[in-house]
Amino acid sequence: MRTVESVLQEKGFELSPVNLAEAFARLDDSNDAVFYATDRFVSHLDRTALDAVEKVIGDLVVEEAPVILDLMAGWDSHLPASLRPARLVGLGLNRNELDRNSALTERVLHDLNADPQLPFADETFDIVLNTVSVDYLTRPFGVFREAGRVLKPGGLFLVIFSNRMFPQKAVKIWRESGEEERVILVQEFFERSGLFEAPKDFASKGRPRPADDKYAGMGLPSDPVYAVYAERKGGGNRGKRPEPVVPYHGRLGEDGLEARKKVVRETLCCPHCGERLKKWLVPDNPFAQTWDNDYMYICFNDACPYYVRGWDHMHRDGNRGSSYRLMYHPEKDRCFPIPVPTPKALRDGIVEDE
Ligand SMILES: C[S@@+](CC[C@H](N)C(=O)[O-])C[C@H]1O[C@@H](n2cnc3c(N)ncnc32)[C@H](O)[C@@H]1O
Numbered sequence: 001m002r003t004v005e006s007v008l009q010e011k012g013f014e015l016s017p018v019n020l021a022e023a024f025a026r027l028d029d030s031n032d033a034v035f036y037a038t039d040r041f042v043s044h045l046d047r048t049a050l051d052a053v054e055k056v057i058g059d060l061v062v063e064e065a066p067v068i069l070d071l072m073a074g075w076d077s078h079l080p081a082s083l084r085p086a087r088l089v090g091l092g093l094n095r096n097e098l099d100r101n102s103a104l105t106e107r108v109l110h111d112l113n114a115d116p117q118l119p120f121a122d123e124t125f126d127i128v129l130n131t132v133s134v135d136y137l138t139r140p141f142g143v144f145r146e147a148g149r150v151l152k153p154g155g156l157f158l159v160i161f162s163n164r165m166f167p168q169k170a171v172k173i174w175r176e177s178g179e180e181e182r183v184i185l186v187q188e189f190f191e192r193s194g195l196f197e198a199p200k201d202f203a204s205k206g207r208p209r210p211a212d213d214k215y216a217g218m219g220l221p222s223d224p225v226y227a228v229y230a231e232r233k234g235g236g237n238r239g240k241r242p243e244p245v246v247p248y249h250g251r252l253g254e255d256g257l258e259a260r261k262k263v264v265r266e267t268l269c270c271p272h273c274g275e276r277l278k279k280w281l282v283p284d285n286p287f288a289q290t291w292d293n294d295y296m297y298i299c300f301n302d303a304c305p306y307y308v309r310g311w312d313h314m315h316r317d318g319n320r321g322s323s324y325r326l327m328y329h330p331e332k333d334r335c336f337p338i339p340v341p342t343p344k345a346l347r348d349g350i351v352e353d354e
Contacts (some may be wrong), residue, residue: 021076036093036150049223059244066126072133078313116142148195156236186228196230208303270299272306
């Protein structure tokens, strides 16, 4: 199948938006060392998202005692406790943040936008990590080539990102892209370097925001976590790394799911989360007359594991940026998935329960 990525490659990337003038300009193009001289001992993501970051790193780093470079490091490298690197080199711009990061065995101050060349010998590292920082690179192609150069063959470059940023320091193409487009953009950084196997991607989004988070109560889900990753060519150990899995903590779990599905007519509760389904008016739309009944019942619980899992399932199936909710069809007495592109979708059709 011809994908956007394959068409770009065929055309030598000439159609890519990265070629637009100003693609890597920033609102604040002043010296990064000055901006990052201010200590920021903050969490860039909520706890649920940080747990997902740790899990992705833990799943993908399969090497025993790996030598790791944390590129654009801060005060936390988000390594799971089970991971024991032989060396963990942090390269960033803030001395105090690097000093506070007790997992690091070496600390390097280096401005990648001033000089993308990394101060390390070829084939030094098993792993290069870059967490919630790729949006600040004004010369990403040079940095990705360098990441490939300093990796051993078969070594992994793992780029993790979300949707939060310091907008004044993020490049224009990142600010103006949607979340799914950013996945394609990072894939292009990998592909253009010519040094990596085909990049893979992972997404975890739509999970409930922790109740004690400072943005709880704003109706926002947990910060999304995206990862694009690839091995340096020449390693021959493809297939050795598992796909990352971030578990769901459903309220009811899978036990008894089939039995709960059978009694939805009586309970009108979601078999996955137990929340009461909402009566939903089928839109009177001549282009979508799939159902001939007037009402459905839909689970609008944003923490429902069925809906939360749906973002990842749809992403893996190529339907990026959407999930599905559980819908109960009262005439057919059956549960179906109904696709939703956003958490707000379909809510207009909710009518009060009688
Ligand atoms: C949002 S923080 C992320 C820190 C860390 N990776 C994490 O996951 O918490 C962005 C980091 O990128 C680093 N950084 C930003 N611009 C940089 C540049 N031009 N060269 C090197 N590092 C840079 C900063 O020092 C800062 O620690």
